[in-house]
Amino acid sequence: xxxxxxxxxxxxxxxxxxxxxxxxxxxxxxxxxxxxxxxxxxxxxxxxxxxxxxxxxxxxxxxxxxxxxxxxxxxxxxxxxxxxxxxxxxxxxxxxxxxxxxxxxxxxxxxxxxxxxxxxxxxxxxxxxxxxxxxxxxxxxxxxxxxxxxxxxxxxxxxxxxxxxxxxxxxxxxxxxxxxxxxxxxxxxxxxxxxxxxxxxxxxxxxxxxxxxxxxxxxxxxxxxxxxxxxxxxxxxxxxxxxxxxxxxxxxxxxxxxxxxxxxxxxxxxxxxxxxxxxxxxxxxxxxxxxxxxxxxxxxxxxxxxxxxxxxxxxxxxx
Numbered sequence: 001x002x003x004x005x006x007x008x009x010x011x012x013x014x015x016x017x018x019x020x021x022x023x024x025x026x027x028x029x030x031x032x033x034x035x036x037x038x039x040x041x042x043x044x045x046x047x048x049x050x051x052x053x054x055x056x057x058x059x060x061x062x063x064x065x066x067x068x069x070x071x072x073x074x075x076x077x078x079x080x081x082x083x084x085x086x087x088x089x090x091x092x093x094x095x096x097x098x099x100x101x102x103x104x105x106x107x108x109x110x111x112x113x114x115x116x117x118x119x120x121x122x123x124x125x126x127x128x129x130x131x132x133x134x135x136x137x138x139x140x141x142x143x144x145x146x147x148x149x150x151x152x153x154x155x156x157x158x159x160x161x162x163x164x165x166x167x168x169x170x171x172x173x174x175x176x177x178x179x180x181x182x183x184x185x186x187x188x189x190x191x192x193x194x195x196x197x198x199x200x201x202x203x204x205x206x207x208x209x210x211x212x213x214x215x216x217x218x219x220x221x222x223x224x225x226x227x228x229x230x231x232x233x234x235x236x237x238x239x240x241x242x243x244x245x246x247x248x249x250x251x252x253x254x255x256x257x258x259x260x261x262x263x264x265x266x267x268x269x270x271x272x273x274x275x276x277x278x279x280x281x282x283x284x285x286x287x288x289x290x291x292x293x294x295x296x297x298x299x300x301x302x303x304x305x306x307x308x309x310x311x312x313x314x315x316x317x318x319x
Contacts, residue, residue: 009030010053011058012057013057014041014060016140018140019159020159021059028187046059046075049188049189050079056189058186058187064182064183066118068233081191084187084281085187085279086186086187087185089184089284092182093181094112094157094174095174096110096156096158097155097158098154098156098171099169109132109154109155110133111133112156114135140158186281194255197255197257197280200282201255202232202252202254203253203254203280204251204252205268205278206249207247208273208275209272220248223267223268227261229264229295230289230290231253232251232252232253234249252264256277259299
């Protein structure tokens with residue numbers, strides 16, 4: 001019998017074509033040749049995953065200039081059944097585009113995503129001092145809106161290469177204040193078994209403090225510090241039930257199948273009333289964690305073997 005044809009996989013991403021999110025999705029080898037579904041917002045992308053309309057969604061989670069994407073962090077904390085399976089870094093720069101024939105000195109109304117506008121505001125203030133900003137769902141959508149006369153736009157903040165997709169003219173390039181800005185994207189699927197460590201991994205989770213008291217956050221962080229687990233992200237987000245209550249978004253170096261990371265997560269679980277494990281996955285920068293001898297896997301296994309021997313009477317207790 002011939003093998004059944006493989007079922008195409010579907011990926012959701014913030015569209016339309018040409019966005020930075022699409023650039024991140026292009027970095028996923030498994031996504032090549034599969035069905036890509038542009039959506040209007042992050043909520044729609046994650047809903048596609050939850051309902052099974054898509055197998056995975058690419059979403060922005062952090063920016064080197066503006067920090068965490070809070071709407072994404074809050075969604076991952078509250079929408080059940082999601083798992084991060086990969087991360088991807090995309091350099092972020094912007095161009096200012098307009099309809100053909102528009103002059104820079106004529107620009108009064110500029111559309112752009114709020115994050116992009118924040119990164120380009122200094123340039124816009126210097127070169128179009130009388131401009132007004134209109135919020136767009138994405139920077140590609142801002143360029144598309146140039147052709148909607150009802151919106152009254154003169155120019156749009158857009159990603160480089162936008163002129164390859166739409167009939168726009170580039171008025172200026174490199175308008176972001178920081179040319180080294182990078183956005184971190186994550187590929188999110190439904191909950192799946194954790195893969196094997198790659199040697200350069202990251203583990204993401206969200207944890208709540210058991211109570212609002214002095215030293216509670218320190219106790220949470222000690223679960224990682226005493227096991228030699230470095231954190232690459234620690235961000236607080238309001239839980240929303242009352243003032244002063246926060247959850248913490250945590251990225252830790254290493255994989256849940258690494259002994260030190262597993263032991264740290266067990267400590268967090270004993271300490272925290274609610275822990276959301278978001279995934280262990282290869283780091284986009286492929287930087288391996290620096291591990292001291294006392295915190296490598298062999299040290300943890302040796303300690304467990306010693307304790308087992310003490311309990312079973314096969315060791316004299318000297319170590």
